[in-house]
Amino acid sequence: MTSTPHIVVLGAGYTGLTAAKLLARRATVTLVNNRDRFVERMRNHQLATGQRLRDVPLRDLLRGTGVRLLVDQVTRIDPDQQQVELASGAEPVRYDLLVYALGSQADLDAVPGAAEHATAIADAERAARLHERMRTASTVAVVGGGLTGIEAATELAETYPDRTVRLVTGDTLGPALSEPGQAHLYRAFDRLGIRLHEHAPVAKVAADGLLLESGEHVDADAVVWTTGFRVPQLAREAGLAVGDNGRMLVDGTMRSVSHPDVYAIGDAAATHRPDGRELRMGCGPGGLAAACAVRAIGDRMAGRTPRRLRVDFDGQCISLGRKDGLVQYAGSNDRPIGPMLTGRMAAMVKEGIVRGAGGLGLRHPALALVAGSRALA
Structure with missing residues (x-):
């Protein structure tokens, strides 16, 4: 060299x-x-x-x-x-x-039909296409109960209170969070009117919604894919x-x-x-x-x-729309450490982190x- x-x-x-x-x-x-x-x-x-x-x-x-x-x-x-x-x-x-x-990027090949009928928000172009799709969609199903899915579902529900927003996950909501953290998520979902489907793995995505492994069909005009990355x-x-x-x-x-x-x-x-x-x-x-x-x-x-x-240590910093959020840190054993922050203060912390990462941090x-x-x- x-x-x-x-x-x-x-x-x-x-x-x-x-x-x-x-x-x-x-x-x-x-x-x-x-x-x-x-x-x-x-x-x-x-x-x-x-x-x-x-x-x-x-x-x-x-x-x-x-x-x-x-x-x-x-x-x-x-x-x-x-x-x-x-x-x-x-x-x-x-x-x-x-x-x-x-x-x-989002793994849209993980489930049959996802590539044809679902929209990922891992890249800007697809996120913009979802906005266009929301002009006519009355029901949207977000697949994935991790951080990306939670943020997508809450943002959509807050922005479109007249639409039906569902979140479908094969696990529990926010599985990496503590019980108090998950409890705050449930309260936020109730407040925003998000319909939650837990322990509901998706078998197929179709033009009219989701087919679950249980055989149940979940209606949706638009499907947002946030589970699995490659x-x-x-x-x-x-x-x-x-x-x-x-x-x-x-x-x-x-x-x-x-x-x-x-x-x-x-x-x-x-x-x-x-x-x-x-x-x-x-x-x-x-x-x-x-x-x-x-x-x-x-x-x-x-x-x-x-x-x-x-x-x-690691941390979970989640926005729940523009007025709510959740911040929680965990030690090397994945157990929560320190106080959990929620509400407007957590939303402000998350906004500060995002502004820092995409602004001050990149310029300095x-x-x-x-x-x-x-x-x-």
């Missing part, structure tokens, strides 16, 4: 953009993304209800950083030649180090070590276990907690991983031994290093 390496970052989501800006302070950086705008993915449920979001050109966020932006789709990674190939047919982009931050197959196709779910296998410094010139961060990386459990997908864990990778790359360039990621990425330093061992 040259004294000033060329680092290619794939993906300009929260983690990829943060990593690219930080790495540009010590290396030549090329950022490859399939669009020229930054997408606040944590606000897609708001986009689905027609709320206006900030238009943030990537070039504005990168101005003055020295990062070279390529707006193109990556079609292949060639780790032997250390290059990535692009859909436009432009010359392959060579790298000394590669940072893989391509994120995740990652791009580029890493697997390139021969990089991946897990069964396709996430790239990395060590405690976010470096590929099979290719030492490749790092992976965010949803596309299989990062593990000290007890061996895989770190969940999400902006919070992804931000810690990005900070860890940037520090590890800098340490290795300077001849130092990098520190490893150590995440001893050094904040991510400060926050991430607490998660390094």
Whole structure:
């Protein structure tokens, strides 16, 4: 590797953009993304209800950083030649180090009919299509009782109080939450008039709703799919070590276990907690991983031994419409720690986190290093 390496970052989501800006302070950086705008993915449920979001050109966020932006789709990674190939047919982009931050997308192939009849909100285009669909839909069924499903259902119910909103989940509502946390969710659902179907796995999605494994049919004019996420197959196709779910296998410094010139961060990386459990997908864990990778790359360039990621706690920060929310933290054993925050204050905290991640944090990425330093061992 040259004294000033060329680092290619794939993906300009929260983690990829943060990593690219930080790495540009010590290396030549090329950022490859399939669009020229930054997408606040944590606000897609708001986009689905027609709320206006900030238009943030990537070039504005990168101005003055020295990062070279390529707006193109990556079609292949060639780790032997250390290059990535692009859909436009432009010359392959060579790298000394590669940072893989391509994120995740909704798994619409998990159940028959979902790809044809359901709408995911994991990307901005589909979230916008759901808004158009809601102009005529009188009943909408949200499939999935995790954070994305909860936020989508509550946002839709608050925005469209004259429509019927259902949430269908194969588990309980908010299974990662404590009993008091789940109780608050139930109260919020009652207040918003959301019809809840728990322990109701979906067997098929049709044009007129859902067929449950029990044989019951759930009517719906529109179906929102929020259960199950998958990652791009580029890493697997390139021969990089991946897990069964396709996430790239990395060590405690976010470096590929099979290719030492490749790092992976965010949803596309299989990062593990000290007890061996895989770190969940999400902006919070992804931000810690990005900070860890940037520090590890800098340490290795300077001849130092990098520190490893150590995440001893996690948190659930959920918006329940614009006026309610829930914030709860958990220790390494997944048991809740500290007080649970609900109501308007929790909604304000969640809004502050989202604003920070999509605004101040991206314009001043050094904040991510400060926050991430607490998660390094």
